[in-house]
Amino acid sequence: MARRRKQLYKQKLGASPGTLTYIGQEIEHATRIKRIEYNEANYQIDESGKLTHCQIPAPGTSLISWISVDGIHEPPVIETLGQHFRLHRLMLEDIMNTLQKPKLEQYDDNTLYLTLKMLRYNTTTQEVDTEHISFVLGRHYLLSFQEEREGDIFKPVLNRIVASAGKTRQNGPDYLLYALIDLIVDNYFLVLDQIGSNVDIIEDRIVQNTAGQPTLATLYGLKRELGVIRRSVWPLRDMLGLLVREESPLIDAHTNPYLRDLYDHVTQVLETIDSYRELMASLLDVYLSTVSNRMNSVMKTLTIFSAIFMPLTFIAGIYGMNFKIMPELEDPLGYYKVWLFMGLLAVVMIIYFRRRGWM
Amino acid sequence: MARRRKQLYKQKLGASPGTLTYIGQEIEHATRIKRIEYNEANYQIDESGKLTHCQIPAPGTSLISWISVDGIHEPPVIETLGQHFRLHRLMLEDIMNTLQKPKLEQYDDNTLYLTLKMLRYNTTTQEVDTEHISFVLGRHYLLSFQEEREGDIFKPVLNRIVASAGKTRQNGPDYLLYALIDLIVDNYFLVLDQIGSNVDIIEDRIVQNTAGQPTLATLYGLKRELGVIRRSVWPLRDMLGLLVREESPLIDAHTNPYLRDLYDHVTQVLETIDSYRELMASLLDVYLSTVSNRMNSVMKTLTIFSAIFMPLTFIAGIYGMNFKIMPELEDPLGYYKVWLFMGLLAVVMIIYFRRRGWM
Amino acid sequence: MARRRKQLYKQKLGASPGTLTYIGQEIEHATRIKRIEYNEANYQIDESGKLTHCQIPAPGTSLISWISVDGIHEPPVIETLGQHFRLHRLMLEDIMNTLQKPKLEQYDDNTLYLTLKMLRYNTTTQEVDTEHISFVLGRHYLLSFQEEREGDIFKPVLNRIVASAGKTRQNGPDYLLYALIDLIVDNYFLVLDQIGSNVDIIEDRIVQNTAGQPTLATLYGLKRELGVIRRSVWPLRDMLGLLVREESPLIDAHTNPYLRDLYDHVTQVLETIDSYRELMASLLDVYLSTVSNRMNSVMKTLTIFSAIFMPLTFIAGIYGMNFKIMPELEDPLGYYKVWLFMGLLAVVMIIYFRRRGWM
Amino acid sequence: MARRRKQLYKQKLGASPGTLTYIGQEIEHATRIKRIEYNEANYQIDESGKLTHCQIPAPGTSLISWISVDGIHEPPVIETLGQHFRLHRLMLEDIMNTLQKPKLEQYDDNTLYLTLKMLRYNTTTQEVDTEHISFVLGRHYLLSFQEEREGDIFKPVLNRIVASAGKTRQNGPDYLLYALIDLIVDNYFLVLDQIGSNVDIIEDRIVQNTAGQPTLATLYGLKRELGVIRRSVWPLRDMLGLLVREESPLIDAHTNPYLRDLYDHVTQVLETIDSYRELMASLLDVYLSTVSNRMNSVMKTLTIFSAIFMPLTFIAGIYGMNFKIMPELEDPLGYYKVWLFMGLLAVVMIIYFRRRGWM
Amino acid sequence: MARRRKQLYKQKLGASPGTLTYIGQEIEHATRIKRIEYNEANYQIDESGKLTHCQIPAPGTSLISWISVDGIHEPPVIETLGQHFRLHRLMLEDIMNTLQKPKLEQYDDNTLYLTLKMLRYNTTTQEVDTEHISFVLGRHYLLSFQEEREGDIFKPVLNRIVASAGKTRQNGPDYLLYALIDLIVDNYFLVLDQIGSNVDIIEDRIVQNTAGQPTLATLYGLKRELGVIRRSVWPLRDMLGLLVREESPLIDAHTNPYLRDLYDHVTQVLETIDSYRELMASLLDVYLSTVSNRMNSVMKTLTIFSAIFMPLTFIAGIYGMNFKIMPELEDPLGYYKVWLFMGLLAVVMIIYFRRRGWM
Numbered sequence A, B, C, D, E: 001m002a003r004r005r006k007q008l009y010k011q012k013l014g015a016s017p018g019t020l021t022y023i024g025q026e027i028e029h030a031t032r033i034k035r036i037e038y039n040e041a042n043y044q045i046d047e048s049g050k051l052t053h054c055q056i057p058a059p060g061t062s063l064i065s066w067i068s069v070d071g072i073h074e075p076p077v078i079e080t081l082g083q084h085f086r087l088h089r090l091m092l093e094d095i096m097n098t099l100q101k102p103k104l105e106q107y108d109d110n111t112l113y114l115t116l117k118m119l120r121y122n123t124t125t126q127e128v129d130t131e132h133i134s135f136v137l138g139r140h141y142l143l144s145f146q147e148e149r150e151g152d153i154f155k156p157v158l159n160r161i162v163a164s165a166g167k168t169r170q171n172g173p174d175y176l177l178y179a180l181i182d183l184i185v186d187n188y189f190l191v192l193d194q195i196g197s198n199v200d201i202i203e204d205r206i207v208q209n210t211a212g213q214p215t216l217a218t219l220y221g222l223k224r225e226l227g228v229i230r231r232s233v234w235p236l237r238d239m240l241g242l243l244v245r246e247e248s249p250l251i252d253a254h255t256n257p258y259l260r261d262l263y264d265h266v267t268q269v270l271e272t273i274d275s276y277r278e279l280m281a282s283l284l285d286v287y288l289s290t291v292s293n294r295m296n297s298v299m300k301t302l303t304i305f306s307a308i309f310m311p312l313t314f315i316a317g318i319y320g321m322n323f324k325i326m327p328e329l330e331d332p333l334g335y336y337k338v339w340l341f342m343g344l345l346a347v348v349m350i351i352y353f354r355r356r357g358w359m
C-alpha cells in the first residue's frame, strides 16, 4: 500500500488542488448507499442506492434524511453527492483522503464537516486498524461516509431508529450525529481494553523477572499502536470542545449535554492512553534495571568460581612441575598438606565473598 | 472485574445513551439512604431509607436537606431519586459510572453536579483503593452518593451536625458540600503520607547500596499507584478553581474562602505527588549507576585474579612439560628460582593494578 | 560552505544593516527571470529576463503579473527589483539570506512577504536538501524567488496556467500564491515518505535483533535530518494560521478554504515528523535493551563454561601432581573413579544452571 | 516529626475546618513578640510582649506599627492576635501550618496575607532548612510571624529603622514588607551559592573520572534539596508578579519598582536552580558513560590476558601429557621449539588486539 | 571570583536596597567615557571623559547625544551619571550588577532601561565569556554601559557615524540603540558558529566510533556553555517582542521593521542553540549504545576463547594425570587420537558460535 501511496503522491504533485483521488486499501465492491428518512411518527429506508434520490430535503419537511455511504473509493459517487448537496471540492477531497486527520470544518452556516477515525484492534496482527469516517451535517440531513469494510458499523443506531428505541427519533440530525460518534467512541474503550490486557501481561512478566526479547518486541508494538490511537483520538477532543462551546445553528441546545458527555469520554480515552504510555515507560526502566541486576549476578558467579579455582589450579600446577629437586614432593605427608592448604584457601575466599555480599 | 467490565462495554455498544449500568465491584447489600434535615436550631435524621421521603424541599423552608446515599449499584434507586430531583439522565449515568473521572457540571441554575474520588491506601496489597463519590447541590438540599463499602466515610461531618460543632449548622448546603470534600481531601494527605514512608524506605536502601530486585518492584508499584492518585486528584484542582472564580447562585460568598483553602490543599497534594515522582526518577537513576558501579567492581576483581594467576599457571604448566631435554629442570636451584620469578611477576601485576586504581 | 559563511559573518559585523550579501551555495549561472501575465481569457510569458519589464502593474488592469525569479545570488538583480516594486531593504536582505527561517511579514497594506523552504531528500547522501523560497504578494502581482538549482520547481503551476487547467486562471495572485505553496507542501510528503521507508528498515532490523553500529549511525542521521525538516516546516503552520485568521485585503475570501486546507496538510506533516521521532526514540530504547540482553546471554555462556571446566581442570591438575605418596594414583580403578566423579560434578553444575534459568 | 505529623493528620480528620494546630518542630520557648512603632521623626520598641498592646492603630495616626511575632506554636497567642486584628480563622490556620506552601491571599480591602519560606543551608547535614514565615499587611501596620529558632532573622531591618538608615523610615508598611522579603530573598542567593560550590566539586570529580558511589549519593542529595528550594521559591514569583501588576490600595506606587526588582531577583534564583538541575542531569549522563567506559577497559584487559595465556597454557598442557609415544618430547630441540612457537603466538595475539584498538 | 562574590553577598545582606556594589571581575583601569553628538549634518566626539559634560540634552536640540561608558566598576561614576540623567537607584544597581539577567524596564515615559549580554567564545578555555551591557534610552540621548575589557565593542557603529555610512546619522537614538544591539546579536552567530564546529568534530568522532572519555568531557563542556548562552539570549527575544509590539514614544515607527528583524535573528539564535542541544542529546545516546556494542564484542571474544580453550586444556590435563593405570596412555596412537578429538571439539565450538552470530 505504501508503494501505491507514493505513486499517487507523485501523480498528485502536478495535479490541480481539489482533484479527487482515493489512496486507501484497494476495494472491489461498489459503494453501498442507504437513505433513511424518519421523524417521531414514521421512518422509511431506501436501499436502492440511486444517487438521484439523494438530495437536500425540501425546506419545511418534518422528515430527517440520513444518507449512509459505505465506501469512499469511487470518485464519481462522491462527486455526484457533492453536487447534489453543494459541497466544497476540498471537502470532497477530505472525504476520500484516508490519511486526513480528524477535524471539524464549518464551510458555511448550513453545513458542518466532521471527520474522525473508527478503530478496531486486530488481535492476530496486534495492530490497530483505522477506518476513515466523515459526516456532513445540514439543516435537515446528515451524510455519513465510511470505508468499505465487512459489515456496517452504524447498524446499532439504525436498529434503534427502526425500533424507535432511545431518543433518536424524537430529535434532529444533530442528535443522530451524536449517536453515531458515541458509537465510535464506545469502540475506543474496547480497543483500549485489549491494549490494557496486553500491558498487564507485560507488566507481570517484567515485574516477575521472566521477560526477554519477545516481551520487548511486544512492548514496542504496543507503544507504536498507542501512538496510532493517540494521533487518531487527540484532535477529536478539541473538535467536540468546539462543538460544545460554539453555538452553531445546526446544533440544538438539548443536544449540548450529550456532546459534553462525549467530550468527557474522549478525555477519559486520552487519559487512559497516557497512563498506559507512562506505565510502559516505567516498565522499560524496570526491565533495564532487571537485566543489569541479572548480569551482575552472572558476573558474580563467574568471579567467585574464578577466584576460588584459579589459585587452587595454580597450586596443583606447581606440584605438577618436573624439577629434579622439589623438597615438598618427597614429604610423605606433602599430598595431604597440599589438600589442607587448598581447603583453607577456598574457605578464606568464600568468607571474603560473603563479606562483600556476593554470596 | 476487568472481564465483567468488558462484557458490559460490549453490551452498552448497542444500547441507547443514558442507559443506567453499574460496572464497579459486585455488591450484595442494598443501598442505604439517610435523610438529614437541619437548621441552626434543630436537626432530624431519617434512616428509614424510604425513597418517597426524598424530595426537593418546599420553597421557603429554613431547613437544609441532606440525602446521603450509600450504594450506587441499584439502577432503580438512582432512577427514582433522579425523577424526584429532576436530574438529567446523563447525570444519573455518571453517578453510577465508577470509571468516571472527577468533574463539575452545571446542568441548570438550580443544580450543580460534582464527582470525585475517595482514596484509601491498602497497606497489605500496597495499592490505592478508589471510591466513586458524587454530589448534587440544589438550592436547599445536597445529595451525596458513595459506593457501598464498609462504614460511612461522611460520619465525622454527621457527628458535627449532631453535636452542633463547627459552622455546618449555621450555613447552607454549600458549606456542607465544602465540609464533605474537605474530609475527602484530608484523606488524600493520609494516603500520601503512607506513600511517602515507602519512598523513604526505598531511598535509604538505594542510597545505602542494599537495594535489589524487590526494591525495584516496590518502586514500580509506588509509581503506578502515584499515577492512580494523580489522575484522581488532578481534575479536582480545576474544579475547585472554577467554583472559586465563577459566582454561582448556589454558592454563598462566605463559603468562598473555604473553597479557596480547599483549592490550596489540593494544590499541595499535587505538588507532593510530583515531588515523589521526581524523587523516584532520581532514585532509579542512582540505582542504575550503583548497579553499574558494583558490576565494575566485580569485573575488576575477576580481572585482577585472572591477570595474576593466568601467567603463573602458565609458567607452572611450562615446567610440567615432559620434554626430554629441559635444562632448567636439572638446575638444583631451579624450583626456587621459579618461585622467585613468580613472586616478582605477581608483585609487578599488583603494582600495575594499583597504579590504574583498580585495587 | 561553513568556512565561507564564517567569513561572510565577520565581514557583515561592521557593515550597516540592510547590506545585501549572498551566503548560500556558490552559483555560476546568471539569474533567470520569467514574467507571466494572465487573466481568465489570455496569458503571455516573457522569458527575456529584462528587469525593466518587471514593474508594479498599472492600477485598473485585469491582468495578473507573476515574476518568477530563479536565482538569488546577484545583489544588483534583487536590488533593482526591490526599487521597481518599492520593497523594504530588510525584505531584500531576507530574500537573499538562505539561512532565514520561514516567516510571514506584512510591510504595508499592499505587500505581504512570505518565505519558506523547498525540501528534497538526497537518497545518496541521505541528507535533506533545503532551498530558500520567497514570495512577495501585491495587489495585482506575485514575485517568487528561488535558489538557482537544476530545473524550475514551479513548472507544474506554470503548465496549468498555460493549459488553463484548474482554477488558477480564474483567480487572483493570492490563489497563485496558494498553488505554489501547495506544490512545495506536497513535496514535504514525498520527503517524509522516504524518511519513513528508512525508519521501517531500521525498525525491522532492531526488532528482529540484527542491528549493529551502522543501523545506529543511520538512526542518528535520520534523527538529524528530521530535525532539519521540522525546523523548516514548524514556522509554516503558524504563518498559514495567521493568513487564515487575519483578513488581509490581499487575500480573497474564496482563497480562505484553500489556505485552511494547506494549514491542515502542514499540520499533518508535523504530526508525521513527531510520530517518526517518537518511534525512533522507542527503537533506540529497544535497541539498548537488546544489546544488554545479548550481553547477558554471552556472559551466561562464559560463566557456564567456566563453572563446569574450572573445577574439572582443577581435579585433573590435582592428579597431575608429582607427590611421592598419592594413594589414589595407585588404585587400579582410580582413573575410572575420577572420570565418574568429574561426570557427576558436571551434571550437578548443569542442573544448577538450568534451575537458575541460565541454560 | 513525621510520626507526630501523622497523628495530627488523623486527629484533624474529624475536626472542624479552622481548628488551630501546630505541626512543626517541637518548641520549648514561649512566643517572643516585639512591637515597633515609627515614622520619619520617631520610633519606639516595645519588647514587653503584652498582647493587649497589639491592636489595629487608630485611624489618623502617622505612626507605622510593626508587630514581629517570633514563634507560631502557641494557638492561644495566634488566636488573640487574630481577634485584635480581625483576621479570618483560615488565615490563622495558615500562619501556624508550617507545611503551607507560599501564597498571597487578599481577604478584604484592608488586609493582605502573604506567606513564604526562609531558607538556610545546613552544611553538616547538607540539607536545606525551611522556616515558615507569614506577613499580614494592613493600612498602618504589618504583622510578621516566624518560627521560633535561634536569633531573629529580621534584625538587619530593625537595625536600619533604629539607625534611620535607608528609606524604611520615610515609607509605609508596604516598604517595610518589601525590605523584609528582600532580606529573605537575599538569603536564597547565599543558599544557592553553597549548593553551587557542591555542584562544582561533583563536576570536577566526574569530569576528571574520580567519582564513585559517594559522589552519586551527594549528587542525589543536592538534587533533592534543590527540589525543596524550588518548591519553596517557585510560588513566590507569581505572588510578586501579582503584587506588581494588581494595584492594591495597600501598596504605594513608589514601592512598585522595588517589588519589580524583587521579582527580578526571584526569577534569577529560579533560573539558577534550573541551570544547576540541568548541569546535574548532564553530569549523571557523563558519569554513566564514564562507568561504562571504565568497564570496557577492564573487560579488554581481562580478554587480552585470557586470549594470550589460554592458548599458551593449553600448549603447555599438551606437552605435560603422559602418552607413551609423543615424538616431539624426544626431539632434543623440542623444548626450545615450543618456546619459539609460544612466543610467536603471543606476538600474533598482541598485533591482533592492537589492530582492534584494544591495546 | 566566586569567593569574592560570596563576601559581597554577605555584606549586602544587611545593607539597604539600592546600595551600589560591583561584583564582576576586578578591574584596574579607570572608567572611559566618550560623548558623541551628531545629526544628519554634523558630529563631534568628546573623549575628555568629563562627567559634567554628560547631561540631558536641552529640549529643542536637533543633536543626538550618545554617552558611551566603558567600565561599570566605579560606583561614584555611575552615581553621578544617575544624578545628571535622573535615573532610579535600582536602575543604577542593575547597571553595575554583572549577574543581572537581560531585561527591559520602562521607569517612566522618558527613559527606557535595557540590559543584555555581549558574548565571546574563548577558544583556549573553550568557555563563553559574557559581558554585561546596559542601555538607557531617552528622548534625545542614549547611554551605553559596558564592562571594562580590551577594546570597545561599539567601534564599528562609531565608525559608521563618523563615515556617515548607513542610516544612523539620519535617525534618532532609537535607531542607534538598534544598531548597537544588532552588533551584539551578530556576535552571537559567530559564537554559535564556533560551538557548531566543535559539535561537528564530536559528531564525527562518535559516529565513526573513535570517541572516548575526552570527547565526553568536551560534550559536557559544550552543553554547559550552550546553557550559559541560552540563559543570556532567551530573555532578549521577549524584550524585543515587547519593543516591537508596544508603541513607546521613544521608538519611532520607522525603527520598528529593524527591531522586528532583530527579533527574527534572536529567534534564529535560539533555534540554533536548541538544535545543537538536541544533536548533542542524540550523540550521547549513540555514544552509549556504541560503548555497549563494543563491550559486547569484547565479551564475545573472551567467551569464544574461553569456550574453545577451557575444554581443550581440561583434556590435556586429564592425560597429564599420573594414575598408574590409564589405558589410553599405552595406546601407540593415543597422542594422535587426542589431537584429532581436540581438533573436532574446536571445530564444533567454532560452528556453534558462528551459528549464534558471534563470529
Ligand SMILES: [Mg+2]
Residues within 6 Å of the ligand: A012, A017, C182, C186
Ligand atoms: Mg495537493
Ligand SMILES: [Mg+2]
Residues within 6 Å of the ligand: A128, A129, A130
Ligand atoms: Mg492504520
Ligand SMILES: [Mg+2]
Residues within 6 Å of the ligand: A182, A185, A186, A261, A262, A265, B017
Ligand atoms: Mg458514550
Ligand SMILES: [Mg+2]
Residues within 6 Å of the ligand: A228
Ligand atoms: Mg502511521
Ligand SMILES: [Mg+2]
Residues within 6 Å of the ligand: A182, A186, B012, B017
Ligand atoms: Mg455510551
Ligand SMILES: [Mg+2]
Residues within 6 Å of the ligand: A261, A264, B090, B093, B094
Ligand atoms: Mg457521562
Ligand SMILES: [Mg+2]
Residues within 6 Å of the ligand: B128, B129, B130, B228
Ligand atoms: Mg482503583
Ligand SMILES: [Mg+2]
Residues within 6 Å of the ligand: B182, B185, B186, B261, B262, B265, D017
Ligand atoms: Mg482542609
Ligand SMILES: [Mg+2]
Residues within 6 Å of the ligand: A275, B228
Ligand atoms: Mg488505572
Ligand SMILES: [Mg+2]
Residues within 6 Å of the ligand: B261, B264, D090, D093, D094
Ligand atoms: Mg489553609
Ligand SMILES: [Mg+2]
Residues within 6 Å of the ligand: A285
Ligand atoms: Mg528515565
Ligand SMILES: [Mg+2]
Residues within 6 Å of the ligand: none
Ligand atoms: Mg537513563
Ligand SMILES: [Mg+2]
Residues within 6 Å of the ligand: C012, C016, C017, C018, E182, E186
Ligand atoms: Mg546585521
Ligand SMILES: [Mg+2]
Residues within 6 Å of the ligand: C090, C093, C094, E261, E264
Ligand atoms: Mg532579516
Ligand SMILES: [Mg+2]
Residues within 6 Å of the ligand: C128, C129, C130, C228
Ligand atoms: Mg541543508
Ligand SMILES: [Mg+2]
Residues within 6 Å of the ligand: A017, C182, C185, C186, C261, C262, C265
Ligand atoms: Mg495540498
